[in-house]
Amino acid sequence: MYIRRVTRKNKNGTTTSYLQLAHNEWDPKAKYAKAKVIYSFGREDQVDRAVLERLASSISRFLSPEAALQSKETVGEVASFLFQSSKSVGSLWLLDQLWKKLGMEEVIQACFSSRQHEMDIERLLFTMVANRAVSPASKFSLTSWVEEDVYVPGVETVQPHQLYRVMDELLDVRAELEKNVFYAVSDLLNLEVDLLYFDTTSSYFEVSPDEVSEDETFRKQGYSKDKRPDLLQTVIGLAVTREGIPIRVWEWPGNTMDMTVIEQVKQDLIGWKLGRVIQVADRGFSSEKNLRILQQTGGHYIIGERMHAGKKDVEEALSKRGRFQVIRENLHVKEAIVGDGEARKRYVIAYNPDEAARDRMKREQIVASIEAQIDALRQEANEAHHKKACALRAHPTYGKYVRQLKDGTLRLHKQAVRDASKYDGKYLIRTSDDTLSIEDVALGYKQLLEVEDAFRTLKTTLQLRPMYHRLEERIRAHVVISWLALLLVRIAELQTGETWTQIRKEMNRLHVGHFSTKDGDLFQCTEVTQKQRRTFGALGLKPPPNILDLQANS
Known part of the structure; x- marks a missing residue:
């Protein structure tokens, strides 16, 4: 059923349009559907627009909020929309979908199933984990972060005391x-x-x-x-x-x-x-x-x-x-x-030619620096040491390549240099598995x-x-939350082949706009780019729908 416009050409060359409520019926003889007029509203230029609006409003009572919204757009009410705010949603949506895919939602709920709470511990814990991965901040900053900056699925607002309570109970499970x-x-x-x-x-x-x-x-x-x-x-x-x-x-x-x-x-x-x-x-x-x-x-x-x-x-x-x-x-x-026998030990010696070249070049620079510093000392035999000579011998890097002669003068320790060259680019590994x-x-x-x-x-x-944090329990809980964030980040990196920094930067461009009307609120996402869609696909996740949420006024 639909409203259609029918036009008629007048003798003076002008056209007149009529609005009709019609629906299509199948004509078995003609073998195609024909329009059947149910009601005629009359000439378009003489139709009372309020009549159409009342009709659309009465019909919208029987529609879903999204369908009702679409019906209102057709009668020109889109102009009453107010753009309230815009929040980043891409990274949070990705982490939330990955969190649920891994079964974390069920795991957390199972761990706290024996505890009676009015707050949703799983959502609060996810919020802290996601904050670590997206925009690390203090627990006190999370309140404004959730309310003003990001769209967290299932979370509209959080309070610091709720987050600290979750942290306190986290260690119990x-x-x-x-x-x-x-x-x-x-x-x-x-x-x-x-x-x-x-x-x-x-x-x-x-x-x-x-x-x-x-x-x-x-x-x-x-x-x-x-x-x-x-x-x-x-x-x-x-x-x-x-x-x-x-x-x-x-x-x-x-x-x-x-x-x-x-x-x-x-x-x-x-x-x-x-x-x-x-x-x-x-x-x-x-x-x-x-x-x-x-x-x-x-x-x-x-x-x-x-x-x-x-x-x-x-x-x-x-x-x-x-x-x-x-x-x-x-x-x-x-x-x-x-x-x-029992004293047998298995070693593997590994050698990296590139690393050996870097070690050799670095040591040559150290040797050159030592020789220059020794020459600058202008030492005399049996002369009392001064601060520069003592500092050179005690230096954590240079000292092992410096030796002192019997007369007190300092020289380059050439044997130490030769011994060090034996280890260039090598590292030693031991294993118990034959x-x-x-x-x-x-x-x-x-x-x-x-x-x-x-x-x-x-x-x-x-x-x-x-x-x-000051309390040991809070410190431990903070580390556990960071570990859970690292878990999500590493999986995202492993399955996409990109760094989390790259993923996060691209996903943060995906926003959700909050629009309000006299009939309710609409949360609509920006269009998902091809790059964002590829990332979601690599993780086996679905991107957010275009209409993220609709909240009709009662």
């Missing part, structure tokens, strides 16, 4: 949450979890040590990997799969040493049904005690060894003769077995860079640091 998230993600993505990479980093707090109470147990000063030893910090551990997906995160007091955490990591992963697990770790975890822990319950390890540690076994492995096998242009490897090829060992250790990339994303893109 953390163990269950971590395990269920791992199962949901590994099943959906078919992750290979026989090889796990583990490393630690540190993250600091913007607070002076003088401002901390004596009973502080978590925020401590320690070895800072952020080069901020002047600030309090916490130590963070991360385990990722060979694809770079972070499956678990840990936090320890800021003065925790790397070598002391491996036992807890091993125990925490027991019962996760990981099958044969080969843990890959950096040189900071290569103590004999840690290696024994990693081999408990049938586990294995691939771990970096310090070449300058002075260990007898390491020196013997490095002195083994043999040709390097070329795996890749920048990766040559050879195997070295040290000892027999079934792995030397290629798998070398490539497995090289993939430890995935953890370093994850830490870099945490600290820069997701702005994990600096942290402003």
